[in-house]
Amino acid sequence: MDNTKKGQKEQDSKETIYIDANCFIYASLNKDELSKNAMEMLEKVRDGFYEKAYTSTLTIDEFLWRVQKEVGRELASEGASIFFNLENLEVISIDTQIALKALKIYKNEGLDPRDAIHLAAMQSKNVKTLISSDSDFDGIEGIKRIDFTK
DSSP states (O other), rough: OHHHHHHHHHTTTTTTEEEEEHHHHHHHHSSSSSHHHHHHHHHHTTTTTEEEEEEEHHHHHHHHHHHHHHHHHHHHHHHHHHHSOOOOOOOOOOOOHHHHHHHHHHHHHOOOOHHHHHHHHHHHOOOOOOOSGGGGGSSTTTEEEEEETO
16 A cells, blocks of 8 residues: 555645635536536535635625526525535635735736635635636646646
């Protein structure tokens, strides 16, 4: 048995992560491989695979907007319960301090506004790992993206 690989898996499992909105959206809308992969990521959060998992209030907005367009307001609001019932997930409130940081990120990093807010929320908790299908985060120094679509 290769102890290095085992040790690496144990080390990775103790990461603190931030979950982008697209992971929640894929988990709830699609019934293909992407949906399965997204669900597996959320199950890892629930099961305590990661040290801590975060998302933000912006994620709830993005989730509701996209899911209501696909399946309607009632199912979207039912699906949003995941944000408040998923064990080991903390929702970061977007306050003025995070919004001001997001504005700096938006100006300096070239990210879209919502991505800048997500990055600022991550940074408010000193999170370095992001679960996302969005490759726009790949150019951000100090951020590791885990692409659940692969």
